[in-house]
Amino acid sequence: MKEMHEIGRRAKQAQTTLAAAGSAKTDQALRACAAAIRKKSDFILYENAKDIRAAEENGLSEALIERLTLTEARIDAMANGILEVAAAPTPVGRVLWGETRPNGLKIEKVTVPIGVIAVIYESRPNVTADAAAICLKAGNAVILKGGKEAQQSNKAIAETMRGALADCGLAADCLILLEDASREDTAALMKLNDCIDLLIPRGGAGLIRSVIENATVPVIETGVGNCHIYIDKSADTAMAASIVENAKASRVSVCNACESLLIHREALERVLPAIAKRLRAHQVEMRGDEAVCDLLEDAVPAGEDDWGREYLDYIISIKTVGSLEEAIAHIRKYGTGHSEAIVTEDYQTAERFQQRVDAAAVYVNASTRFTDGGEFGFGAEIGISTQKLHARGPLGIAHMVSEKYLIRGNGQIR
């Protein structure tokens, strides 16, 4: 606990030097990080092999081991990711608003670093480099707490980046990786209100719930996506089938994948066979209500707990609805505020769906898979915010800032 506080204090102290360094120096340091990661790829792969061996010994699933595994190509992609962040415009020091008040006070609102950002994440070691680069770019110090299964890889990446920061004259403590953090350490981290300005959990629903319940520092909730596609009665059959196939099956493990399909009763017989055909090609299990099961021999009956499920797997739930309103009410009840889509040819229906569905991203006639920093043109992202404060949707470099008011006067009093 005391040690955690010391770590927080070190990060806070280091951040002031980063903020003073300016963006040219920060970008230079990020480029040095990328170069160092390339140069030390053998070391990073060697450490990664330890994690993989441990994972195999511990009987982790093939999918998890795949996510954990680094290759030359993945390390190269990691370095390129950092270079892209370095090349992006700085988000700090932008004047967002300004006015001269009647009393002559000149007020400006400018963007500033948030301060110290903690990120708690799971499995994939490239997050260490990605998250650090995004935070550093905006002048923030970062405290990283990665998954135990990736600890040697994370340590190697963090050490490499810290060395590069120090070589460029920045404090290495701008990037601190918590090593061997116990459950108590992590709990203490979440309550370091005098050192940590923002905590971002990046991972599964369990991790996010734990952070929400335990943190006293400000949190941006990310990631859980129970995304729906509603097929309106006016939907184009081919478009509906293509969008559902893409949103469900192009990559099942991601938060913007479609988990649940709502189909207007009047369109069911027309569109469902075409959709089912596409899903079968990917061996997607279809869990449907009675009308769906009547129409599809290979559908299995959905239970009540299917509607709220984020499968992250080759499974989709399918429900028949009688109206747009019923679809919206279902999404309000079971959605997680991530990405929701409608397929429709009707103007009023499209407008009402976009107005009334409350989510970070609301689509008409497009796949939910587009909710992504890169696809939105924001560049690298640190997660998808599913809460209402600060930023909603893809969290990019531009969102890792706070603001302050600068007021210049000439002796004004009130």
Place this chain on the structure above:
Amino acid sequence: MKEMHEIGRRAKQAQTTLAAAGSAKTDQALRACAAAIRKKSDFILYENAKDIRAAEENGLSEALIERLTLTEARIDAMANGILEVAAAPTPVGRVLWGETRPNGLKIEKVTVPIGVIAVIYESRPNVTADAAAICLKAGNAVILKGGKEAQQSNKAIAETMRGALADCGLAADCLILLEDASREDTAALMKLNDCIDLLIPRGGAGLIRSVIENATVPVIETGVGNCHIYIDKSADTAMAASIVENAKASRVSVCNACESLLIHREALERVLPAIAKRLRAHQVEMRGDEAVCDLLEDAVPAGEDDWGREYLDYIISIKTVGSLEEAIAHIRKYGTGHSEAIVTEDYQTAERFQQRVDAAAVYVNASTRFTDGGEFGFGAEIGISTQKLHARGPLGIAHMVSEKYLIRGNGQIR
């Protein structure tokens, strides 16, 4: 606990009707609220008298009773405040950004209501009307938890406004006042993550600390202001004295009042007597370090715990510093990130102070008392945010919104 959940659910349901009603209808309802408050002023004063009687019986301080007391003039001001909110432009539905992506997807980022906002506040009954109007204006339902000492007054104001909302065809549950809420009820309110999108504590340091420690819903921290003024060696004496007098003594009970004075050693003998003269006129107690006490006969020695204190009283701490850096380090250690000021004639010193001091508002040559929604030109405010997320500084109508991405496509898949 179960009852709190039911209240949250009612507010959430009511909010959907408010969001669908549109801004013309909302503004009409706010004008009706103002008219109703004027019309029922006798009733409100009658209920307020009960609170005042109880406060007198319970031996509350004169200052507290003064804050509690409503008059015809105060009720009129309350109604006018609501009318001003009604007349302001709607913050909802603004397009903040938009782009057509290379694949033809049209992405827009638009402002939307946050949803359900809970406000926990103390003493002054006019907050009931102010906070409700600001939240409602932006399409949010509001759950209010006022101070026990103002309960009859709050109830009368809330009832009056609920009646006006219902008369205008909006759900009365857009505004819910928690009556006779126990400590357990309040704790449950802070954890209603599936109903409450934002919780704003508005009150003293104890209330805010309790909310930070107990809430699992997103919180915007407001209000605690340990505001400093740093008198640089180049400061103009008359300007320094005028600004310090205004910032300390124009209104001592507010969060933007100055609590602590830092004076460059080389300016001490020149500026301190002039400042002390102005403070003595208001019977301000001066608690100084050794150099200050040597110079002022009526200063008392400051203890270590004086530096972090938000007195909210006719008391000020005064410390001598050897440099700008020492002043900035002191502010970093003891400041609360609210409002900090420098008095200087030196360009570089002014620039460095504004760049390096991390607070919601950083002033050069002006009183900290200007940190206020009205003074910044934002109109009515619900508090001053002292945290880094979502909004910092005065929280006005424009900040009571979230955003969502609306994406229109033509069958795009990824």
